[in-house]
Amino acid sequence: MQEGTVLPAQQVNRDLLRSILDPPGWFWPVVALLGLIVLVAFGAAGYMINRGLGVTGMNRPVMWAFFLTNFVFWIGISHAGVMLSAILRLSKAEWRRPATRAAEVLTVFSLMTAVLMPLIHTGRPWRTIYWIYTAPFVPYDFARGIWPNVRSPLVWDPSAIFTYLTSSVLFVMVALLPDMAVLRDRTTGIPHRIYGMLAMGWEGNSRQWKFQIIAGILLSALILPVFVSVHSIVSWDFSMTVSVKSWHSTIFAPYFVIGAVHSGVSAVAFVLILLRQVYGWQNYIRHEHIDGLARLLMFVATAWFYFFFMEVIFGFYGREADEIALRSFQFTESPWNIWMMIFVGSTYFLPMAIWLVRPARRNLWIMSIACISVNIGMWLERFLIIIPGLARKQMFTFDWGTFRPSPVEIIIIFATFALVTMLMLLFSRVLPLIPLYDIKEGDILKTEIQIGRRTVPATFRED
Amino acid sequence: MAANQAHNAGMWVFPRAEEVSGDMAAKSRAMPRPMVAAITVSAILLVLGIIGFVARAVDDGFTDHAPWGYYAAIFSFLLMVTGAAPLVALVFRFTKSHWRRPLSRVSELFALVGILNLLMFIPLMFVLPAINNPGAGEEAMELRRTIWFEVPIGAPHWWDALGVGFLAVLGLAILWLASVPDLAEARLTSGGMRRKFYSLMAGHWFGTKRQWEMQKAGLAVLGAFYFMFLIWVHFIISTDYGQSLIPGWKDSIFPVLYSLTGLQASLGLILIIMFIMRRWGGYQEYIGISLFWSASKILLGLSMLWVYHVFSFMITYWYGRLEVEQDILKYLFTQSYGGMFAANFFFSFVMPFFLLLWNPVRKTAWGPALAGVAVLIGALLFNLRIFVGAFNAGDVYQHALNGVPPAVWPDIWDIFMVVGGLGAAALIYLTGTRIFPLISVWEIKEGAMYQRMGTFIRGEYLILAKPE
Numbered sequence: 001m002q003e004g005t006v007l008p009a010q011q012v013n014r015d016l017l018r019s020i021l022d023p024p025g026w027f028w029p030v031v032a033l034l035g036l037i038v039l040v041a042f043g044a045a046g047y048m049i050n051r052g053l054g055v056t057g058m059n060r061p062v063m064w065a066f067f068l069t070n071f072v073f074w075i076g077i078s079h080a081g082v083m084l085s086a087i088l089r090l091s092k093a094e095w096r097r098p099a100t101r102a103a104e105v106l107t108v109f110s111l112m113t114a115v116l117m118p119l120i121h122t123g124r125p126w127r128t129i130y131w132i133y134t135a136p137f138v139p140y141d142f143a144r145g146i147w148p149n150v151r152s153p154l155v156w157d158p159s160a161i162f163t164y165l166t167s168s169v170l171f172v173m174v175a176l177l178p179d180m181a182v183l184r185d186r187t188t189g190i191p192h193r194i195y196g197m198l199a200m201g202w203e204g205n206s207r208q209w210k211f212q213i214i215a216g217i218l219l220s221a222l223i224l225p226v227f228v229s230v231h232s233i234v235s236w237d238f239s240m241t242v243s244v245k246s247w248h249s250t251i252f253a254p255y256f257v258i259g260a261v262h263s264g265v266s267a268v269a270f271v272l273i274l275l276r277q278v279y280g281w282q283n284y285i286r287h288e289h290i291d292g293l294a295r296l297l298m299f300v301a302t303a304w305f306y307f308f309f310m311e312v313i314f315g316f317y318g319r320e321a322d323e324i325a326l327r328s329f330q331f332t333e334s335p336w337n338i339w340m341m342i343f344v345g346s347t348y349f350l351p352m353a354i355w356l357v358r359p360a361r362r363n364l365w366i367m368s369i370a371c372i373s374v375n376i377g378m379w380l381e382r383f384l385i386i387i388p389g390l391a392r393k394q395m396f397t398f399d400w401g402t403f404r405p406s407p408v409e410i411i412i413i414f415a416t417f418a419l420v421t422m423l424m425l426l427f428s429r430v431l432p433l434i435p436l437y438d439i440k441e442g443d444i445l446k447t448e449i450q451i452g453r454r455t456v457p458a459t460f461r462e463d
Numbered sequence: 464m465a466a467n468q469a470h471n472a473g474m475w476v477f478p479r480a481e482e483v484s485g486d487m488a489a490k491s492r493a494m495p496r497p498m499v500a501a502i503t504v505s506a507i508l509l510v511l512g513i514i515g516f517v518a519r520a521v522d523d524g525f526t527d528h529a530p531w532g533y534y535a536a537i538f539s540f541l542l543m544v545t546g547a548a549p550l551v552a553l554v555f556r557f558t559k560s561h562w563r564r565p566l567s568r569v570s571e572l573f574a575l576v577g578i579l580n581l582l583m584f585i586p587l588m589f590v591l592p593a594i595n596n597p598g599a600g601e602e603a604m605e606l607r608r609t610i611w612f613e614v615p616i617g618a619p620h621w622w623d624a625l626g627v628g629f630l631a632v633l634g635l636a637i638l639w640l641a642s643v644p645d646l647a648e649a650r651l652t653s654g655g656m657r658r659k660f661y662s663l664m665a666g667h668w669f670g671t672k673r674q675w676e677m678q679k680a681g682l683a684v685l686g687a688f689y690f691m692f693l694i695w696v697h698f699i700i701s702t703d704y705g706q707s708l709i710p711g712w713k714d715s716i717f718p719v720l721y722s723l724t725g726l727q728a729s730l731g732l733i734l735i736i737m738f739i740m741r742r743w744g745g746y747q748e749y750i751g752i753s754l755f756w757s758a759s760k761i762l763l764g765l766s767m768l769w770v771y772h773v774f775s776f777m778i779t780y781w782y783g784r785l786e787v788e789q790d791i792l793k794y795l796f797t798q799s800y801g802g803m804f805a806a807n808f809f810f811s812f813v814m815p816f817f818l819l820l821w822n823p824v825r826k827t828a829w830g831p832a833l834a835g836v837a838v839l840i841g842a843l844l845f846n847l848r849i850f851v852g853a854f855n856a857g858d859v860y861q862h863a864l865n866g867v868p869p870a871v872w873p874d875i876w877d878i879f880m881v882v883g884g885l886g887a888a889a890l891i892y893l894t895g896t897r898i899f900p901l902i903s904v905w906e907i908k909e910g911a912m913y914q915r916m917g918t919f920i921r922g923e924y925l926i927l928a929k930p931e
Contacts, residue, residue: 310715
């Protein structure tokens with residue numbers, strides 16, 4: 001498994017800090033282009049707020065559409081950070097080392113982007129402040145004497161997401177401390193002061209390392225339940241609704257979580273491939289790492305497919321006429337049946353066919369296709385859960401309609417991808433996207449042993 | 464360095480490759496007194512089970528499924544636990560976990576119990592109600608709720624039997640393929656009938672490079688099939704004999720929970736066996752604490768997943784406030800089988816969770832084994848609750864439960880059948896240990912090559928080779 005050579009610590013610093021200390025020429029033009037796309041989306045959102053939600057494609061009974069699809073999608077992507085970082089850290093998988101930071105940062109930015117979606121979806125985002133405060137620092141409940149329904153999943157949602165965001169930021173910060181200190185020691189002036197402040201007096205003595213490791217392990221263990229709860233709660237936004245027949249399913253929580261991990265890990269694999277190419281980090285993000293991620297994805301994808309199968313088959317199991325009508329609408333009527341085939345093919349069959357072949361797992365172009373394919377599929381999955389379900393909502397429906405996205409929605413959705421990319425790039429400009437200390441630690445633990453006539457790569461176990 | 468060595472005392476074991484074969488051959492041949500006692504007790508339990516079965520058949524016949532709830536529960540328990548056990552070895556072999564080596568054979572030997580599962584399934588084919596309602600009226604459904612939508616010929620009875628049978632065959636194939644190198648070696652160290660048997664089983668195995676490659680590839684392919692088949696069989700058995708017999712119970716998470724409980728209980732059982740082998744069986748040279756430490760983390764994870772799935776089910780039903788779902792909750796979770804659910808919850812989650820949460824407990828042999836006992840009891844209660852509940856839930860062709868039926872408690876024949884099933888499984892397994900070495904010799908030898916202690920800075924640490 002071990003590939004690549006052990007590099008001197010100075011070279012590791014030089015290579016991995018290149019994006020900060022010596023940024024490439026394309027950096028600012030690309031950021032400017034992405035910023036422009038985000039600005040256009042802000043314009044579109046402003047137009048929508050000015051004219052009302054009528055400029056979107058939403059119409060009775062489909063009142064949840066692109067924005068909430070995108071919300072669930074980005075929440076899903078955010079699951080990559082914990083999956084890779086916490087679980088692989090706890091299981092001491094060696095190949096995790098270059099992937100953890102990018103995964104954690106992707107978690108933070110995708111969560112922030114996800115939170116924007118329901119805000120935009122409200123149509124009057126400033127009014128959401130009334131959900132919390134009536135006047136500055138006067139909580140809504142106290143001021144009005146009205147208590148929000150704490151049993152509502154719509155109350156659980158923000159609680160879970162903001163807990164996850166807070167703990168993810170903390171997780172990233174703790175892991176960043178040693179690297180901040182490296183940057184503090186290599187910069188001057190204002191950057192030196194900022195990095196110094198963020199490094200919080202890190203000197204790298206044994207006591208600090210001990211605390212940093214303990215904090216990392218504790219946060220890894222504590223963040224796991226939060227990670228599971230976030231997407232479970234998002235899924236319960238749907239499954240608690242008995243009036244939409246395909247939503248009221250007991251499997252939704254684990255099905256959403258495993259789907260989130262599937263899309264999130266695929267996204268991280270794609271981000272790593274991109275980083276390797278654009279920053280020339282071939283010595284750090286090697287084929288073995290992408291291969292390791294692909295193997296993990298094979299397991300995740302199969303588990304996802306099992307949950308998908310259960311979800312669908314139990315839709316028919318009940319022999320309830322309105323649910324069977326909805327399922328046949330999803331599976332047999334155009335255009336939903338075509339989208340359904342694209343969704344299943346791109347989420348499972350195409351990537352699995354690629355991941356089963358070792359040379360394909362180690363071909364970065366083919367792997368990129370597989371990872372993008374998964375994410376197209378997973379976006380479609382959320383779309384196909386939300387729209388057909390609402391379009392054939394049975395109880396209390398007095399109007400029939402479907403959904404066609406408007407240019408406003410398409411622009412905003414497209415721009416969220418630009419926003420996350422831009423934020424990732426900006427992060428790479430100020431902080432390393434591959435943890436320096438983790439790479440160095442991995443190199444120190446590498447060794448070799450003699451078995452017969454062969455010299456075999458080996459590692460010291462940390463415990 | 465001294466402190467570090469004390470810290471790692473017993474954590475890793477380094478068996479001498481050249482002594483493993485001889486030691487294992489001697490252990491397979493030996494018949495210690497506790498083993499004789501265990502075989503005798505198992506045989507007595509089996510006899511009780513047969514008496515219970517015959518009495519139940521004479522008393523109630525096979526026309527009504529209700530009296531067979533406890534029989535179905537013990538069948539399901541055995542299928543769930545012993546069916547999932549070979550998968551434990553396969554998964555850890557696939558993920559190249561070095562610590563798994565001593566448990567591989569212990570897990571794969573459970574494939575032998577697959578034959579018992581198939582035999583025990585036969586009476587259940589007769590008691591399962593047909594999908595088509597013979598007396599469909601206005602209130603009842605023409606076809607009961609089932610996963611066999613178009614009712615293919617023989618569904619679900621013969622399809623389920625095919626699944627259970629094929630799973631048994633696949634398990635035996637895996638056991639044979641994984642133990643061929645050891646059987647070939649046993650051929651050289653044994654005599655008489657044993658030698659003939661081992662020669663027959665080992666075939667033309669000489670340990671050539673090609674044969675090793677074929678064995679590795681074969682195990683991978685069979686393992687993939689076994690995994691898919693196990694999940695499928697769990698799905699059909701849990702649905703056909705559990706969920707679909709309770710009117711109104713539509714629960715997509717239940718087959719997942721069933722498989723999860725199976726994996727959890729089988730890992731628990733394997734840990735109990737490893738503990739017994741290490742403590743009393745003379746296998747301490749082969750079984751280090753690292754095995755318990757690593758496996759206990761998986762068991763902890765499975766216990767948390769178990770409670771997560773149960774919670775996901777319960778909250779969806781509770782929140783939905785539909786009468787049909789509230790009745791299911793009352794029947795299986797809060798009223799009729801409420802006490803059994805509480806015990807199930809305690810043994811499957813509370814006890815293993817609070818035991819294994821502590822690293823010092825995980826780093827012992829007794830801690831994970833005790834958690835194993837808990838999850839095994841939890842799995843038994845799970846099956847009793849679900850399958851006895853399912854077999855006694857009333858008319859299976861109704862849309863919903865007719866009120867909340869009372870719990871059904873076992874009579875003497877039910878108890879005989881339950882202990883008899885456990886005894887039969889134990890007897891088959893113990894007999895298997897007399898034939899197959901309980902430790903996978905070739906895997907232990909391979910592991911011995913890959914690990915050694917080395918100095919890192921100022922401490923002694925394990926060095927683990929990663930040849931692939």
